[in-house]
Amino acid sequence: xxxxTTGISAFDRDTAITPRGEGVYDADLSAxxxxxxxxxxxxxxxxxxxxxxxxxxxxxPFTITAHYLTASLxxxxxxxxxxxxxxxxxxxxxxxxxxxxxxxxxxxxxxxLASYGDLAALPGDVRTSAEPPPIPPYERCLGARDGMxxxxxxxxxxxxxxRLDPATVGWAVGAPxxxxxxxxxxxxxxxxxxxxxxxxLAVDALPPTAFELGLSGWVPTVELTVHVRHRPAPGPVRxxxxxxxxxxxxxxxxxxxxxxxxxxxxxxxQLARAALA
Amino acid sequence: xxxxTTGISAFDRDTAITPRGEGVYDADLSAxxxxxxxxxxxxxxxxxxxxxxxxxxxxxPFTITAHYLTASLxxxxxxxxxxxxxxxxxxxxxxxxxxxxxxxxxxxxxxxLASYGDLAALPGDVRTSAEPPPIPPYERCLGARDGMxxxxxxxxxxxxxxRLDPATVGWAVGAPxxxxxxxxxxxxxxxxxxxxxxxxLAVDALPPTAFELGLSGWVPTVELTVHVRHRPAPGPVRxxxxxxxxxxxxxxxxxxxxxxxxxxxxxxxQLARAALA
Numbered sequence: 001x002x003x004x005t006t007g008i009s010a011f012d013r014d015t016a017i018t019p020r021g022e023g024v025y026d027a028d029l030s031a032x033x034x035x036x037x038x039x040x041x042x043x044x045x046x047x048x049x050x051x052x053x054x055x056x057x058x059x060x061p062f063t064i065t066a067h068y069l070t071a072s073l074x075x076x077x078x079x080x081x082x083x084x085x086x087x088x089x090x091x092x093x094x095x096x097x098x099x100x101x102x103x104x105x106x107x108x109x110x111x112x113l114a115s116y117g118d119l120a121a122l123p124g125d126v127r128t129s130a131e132p133p134p135i136p137p138y139e140r141c142l143g144a145r146d147g148m149x150x151x152x153x154x155x156x157x158x159x160x161x162x163r164l165d166p167a168t169v170g171w172a173v174g175a176p177x178x179x180x181x182x183x184x185x186x187x188x189x190x191x192x193x194x195x196x197x198x199x200x201l202a203v204d205a206l207p208p209t210a211f212e213l214g215l216s217g218w219v220p221t222v223e224l225t226v227h228v229r230h231r232p233a234p235g236p237v238r239x240x241x242x243x244x245x246x247x248x249x250x251x252x253x254x255x256x257x258x259x260x261x262x263x264x265x266x267x268x269x270q271l272a273r274a275a276l277a
Numbered sequence: 278x279x280x281x282t283t284g285i286s287a288f289d290r291d292t293a294i295t296p297r298g299e300g301v302y303d304a305d306l307s308a309x310x311x312x313x314x315x316x317x318x319x320x321x322x323x324x325x326x327x328x329x330x331x332x333x334x335x336x337x338p339f340t341i342t343a344h345y346l347t348a349s350l351x352x353x354x355x356x357x358x359x360x361x362x363x364x365x366x367x368x369x370x371x372x373x374x375x376x377x378x379x380x381x382x383x384x385x386x387x388x389x390l391a392s393y394g395d396l397a398a399l400p401g402d403v404r405t406s407a408e409p410p411p412i413p414p415y416e417r418c419l420g421a422r423d424g425m426x427x428x429x430x431x432x433x434x435x436x437x438x439x440r441l442d443p444a445t446v447g448w449a450v451g452a453p454x455x456x457x458x459x460x461x462x463x464x465x466x467x468x469x470x471x472x473x474x475x476x477x478l479a480v481d482a483l484p485p486t487a488f489e490l491g492l493s494g495w496v497p498t499v500e501l502t503v504h505v506r507h508r509p510a511p512g513p514v515r516x517x518x519x520x521x522x523x524x525x526x527x528x529x530x531x532x533x534x535x536x537x538x539x540x541x542x543x544x545x546x547q548l549a550r551a552a553l554a
Contacts (some may be wrong), residue, residue: 062499065500111361111369127524129456229527245402245506246540248402271504
């Protein structure tokens with residue numbers, strides 16, 4: 001994938017930020033990362049994460065939390081960052097994504113709180129007891145576009161290389177498993193290799209586990225926290241998402257991201273609203 | 278426990294906040310919730326959570342994230358809150374715990390970002406697939422003070438009623454299980470019933486799972502996120518904490534809190550530094 005990763009990928013272009021000074025950045029939210037009318041929350045988090053990585057002295061998001069306040073729209077936006085504390089190994093900061101509303105007033109879309117560090121500076125020890133998820137080989141998984149009416153394919157689906165575990169796609173043919181599980185291989189369509197920022201996209205790029213629980217409605221994210229634990233090796237990652245607690249109109253989605261070297265490179269949890277069927 | 282809960286409990290007294298106007302509150306961090314020189318992070322989160330519940334129009338923390346910046350010390354402190362967005366069912370806000378450093382300058386201890394709602398307003402549906410953790414009955418678990426030299430008991434241990442699952446206390450006799458698990462019953466020593474604020478304490482009140490992994494050093498929390506999903510029923514809760522990914526000098530601690538009616542009332546995850554043995 002070397003050629004692709006040396007060129008400018010769509011992901012890097014669409015998450016680009018332009019410094020305006022004093023921790024403020026201009027951005028342009030791309031319509032290429034939407035599904036329905038919604039701009040993907042993982043794409044937005046990656047853009048905010050890029051801004052914080054530029055504003056803080058440390059490059060990588062170790063733990064980043066986003067609260068989704070109002071629906072972001074494709075088009076111009078600004079990111080305001082603020083350093084909370086700068087330490088030797090970790091720096092903490094906040095970021096806010098804002099757009100101009102129809103009435104001309106500023107509307108905040110997302111608020112972020114994160115601590116950054118340097119993944120390259122971590123010791124190499126691995127004493128994890130976690131096991132990679134049971135996902136069939138890439139070629140035995142189902143492409144997200146397979147069998148879809150091209151006109152009905154959401155824009156974001158053209159940007160990613162998503163191959164779903166056949167065991168978690170029953171919802172697509174009206175036969176949800178009833179288990180809150182969604183698994184698959186995830187890469188970028190243009191072959192760009194993963195990095196800590198694209199992992200922020202990976203944890204929120206699969207169909208909602210709620211689909212496999214038999215819910216068909218939208219599942220808006222209230223809050224998403226991602227721990228990036230290692231810089232991912234080249235090649236697509238495996239993403240496993242699990243929901244155990246659907247209750248009171250909310251559910252959690254826990255994601256694990258494993259790289260091609262079988263390392264658990266990211267863990268995330270989000271709280272989302274469930275539209276009960 | 279009616280008498281105890283109608284009186285003023287130590288937890289309520291020690292997490293009390295005094296409004297100073299404009300979203301600022303005075304507080305006094307109690308030395309009764311320390312272990313070693315550290316003030317317990319869950320106790321501090323409960324105090325911050327109380328301030329946000331007062332400052333925001335909604336009463337209960339649905340999802341609250343804290344980044345621990347510097348070590349809090351017993352004594353005077355202030356909490357500064359700020360509303361980010363107020364919605365119909367959810368309100369989002371930030372809180373900052375600050376103290377005066379030795380040089381007389383203000384030092385920020387903790388930064389919080391949270392969304393609040395009203396647990397009493399949630400629909401009663403429960404479609405969870407999660408199962409309560411396998412914790413023996415309360416009377417068959419081990420009191421945290423059992424067999425300890427009274428002079429060596431950390432202050433916080435006198436404030437809580439913690440009964441650990443014998444299967445997860447091997448570390449205490451030099452025989453850690455090697456599994457990243459810690460489980461037990463958790464209540465307040467004076468019999469105060471649990472509420473959403475005491476659940477913020479419950480998720481951070483057990484010994485570190487790192488002890489059962491054979492690590493003996495301190496495990497400082499970098500970030501802690503708690504989802505409170507239901508108002509807990511009276512009586513002690515069961516807390517189960519799991520670590521799967523000890524790597525690169527960091528580990529995650531996932532906690533589940535189950536109430537006496539077998540409801541999963543809270544889920545949390547924290548990223549902590551691991552001092553590798």
